[in-house]
Amino acid sequence: MSEMINQVEPNISSEDIQNVSEYLASGSWITEHKVTEKLEQNVAEYVNRKYAVAVPNGTIAIYLSLLASGIKEGYKVAVPNITMIATINAIIWAGASPVIIDIDDSLCLSKDSLEQAPDVDAVIFVPLNGRTGAGLEIQDYCKNKNILLIEDSAHALGSSYINQKCGSLGEISIFSFTPHKIITMGQGGMILLDDDDVYANIIDLKTFNREKDKSDVHKGFGLNFKITDLQASLGLSQFNKLFDFVELKRNLYQEYSKFIDIKYLKPFEDYETPWFVDLFCDNEKQREKLNMYLTSKNIETRYSYPSLSSQSYLSKSDKTYLGISENISNNILWLPSSTNLSYEEIKYISDEVNNFLSA
Ligand SMILES: Cc1ncc(COP(=O)(O)O)c(C=O)c1O
Incomplete structure (x- = not known):
């Protein structure tokens, strides 16, 4: 071959280009609004979760999931020894202490190994490369032990644990939409969950914790982790495929x-x-x-x-x-x-x- 074959590249069709162009031509305000909401609804429905929250990337999605669930300094979070660095860095960013756990044959977190760390407060399971390993057994284990389970499904949109979709394991899941992921919107991430209170915490943390929309009175600490409808228009177009x-x-x-x-x-x-x-x-x-x-x-x-x-x-x-x-x-x-x-x-x-x- 005379041209380099890339290890991976995004798959952007003429339909994607048309959808993004139409959005831009629509006179919309470009920032996060109705198109993002539509993308969130579609992804939540697909993985059978009550809520989906779009954020700028998968790293922030893990960080917000931990923070909104009350994981902070003094808490221990189990993480598999083979994963992208974002998984553990989000734990450190939240102020918690990682506990590194071995993998099994599937290359995912080993349940046997997890049992050697009985004092963890939370577990991040990663369906690495779309393989789902002992995810369902670990879900049962965490439920029985009252341990928070977060699923880092950055690689695994469209994969499943037998009958349960990746994106629906444990209390909270996340996806990433960088150019080398299953679908892309340049950069982007999503948090999927069912709990009303944790959802409210995520929205507060993501949108400056305003007392009400457009108010400059704040209930507490909050940041800006919104995306743009420009990105979401590509995300939606990609998600449809x-x-x-x-x-x-x-x-x-x-x-x-x-x-x-x-x-x-x-x-x-x-x-x-x-x-x-x-x-x-x-x-x-x-x-x-x-x-x-x-x-x-x-x-x-x-x-x-x-x-x-x-x-x-x-x-x-x-x-x-x-x-x-x-x-x-x-x-x-x-x-x-x-x-x-x-x-x-x-x-x-x-x-x-x-x-x-x-x-
Ligand atoms: C397993 C895993 N988790 C988290 C992330 C972080 O996602 P992002 O690059 O969108 O921040 C990645 C990125 O490749 C990943 O592979």
Whole structure:
């Protein structure tokens, strides 16, 4: 291929462009209003939650979820050792203490490992890459122990835990809408929940905690975490194509699986939606060499997240035994995973992966 194949790129159609242009031409005030409300309603309905609140990004969505639920200094929050850095940084931002927990075979938080940390006040479960692991069992565990469960579903819009959609696990869930996510509006995040009081807290924190709309008298501390209807018009247009994106992601994985030896892949359940196609190398050295080889063939890849426990600034965090996550985190390579990849491109990438692996 003469042009670089990106590891991922947004899929923006002429319909998206038309929808955003029509919004701009409508003379609207651009800031957050009716289009955002419509997007919130549609996403809440889709995941079967009472409320959805749009915010500027997924990191803020986790932060507000913690804050509005009363999680602050002195509270302990469990977090899986493999996740994007935003998950743990939101805990630290809220003033609470993270407890880093090992993963299981699904690459998601391990319930056995979570049981080794019985004194946590909250758990953040991450359906990493659309895999849902022990999410339902952890939901039961948290319910029985009266532990707050937050679901960081940044990767997992359109994926499910058997019959329950990602975005509906535990008390609060969040999504992210950056350009490499399942749908995008440039930047953006959403909080999904059912509780009336926590919802009211989130709205207060998000909108300067005004006594009433347009009032400059404030009930207490609050910030500005509103989005714009300009973003929401793209978000809504993209959300209307969610079923197509889900199909495209599933097909992408199926196509790769036809060409690449299954021992390097980890199959998904029928009810799950892959976000990225992850290749499991034998070790870190092989991953590095494969990455270099594919780059020389104009194929961009990306290393999966290093374990949180390997980040030096987090070294003093509480943790359980982390053997599984520390062993695997440096072996995973994300292959090109855009929904607009052609069959020829997938075949070309797979052939080059096979050339390397069989050499
Ligand atoms: C698992 C996970 N959580 C949270 C975030 C943060 O989302 P955002 O980039 O919208 O702040 C990301 C971003 O990639 C993520 O992958």
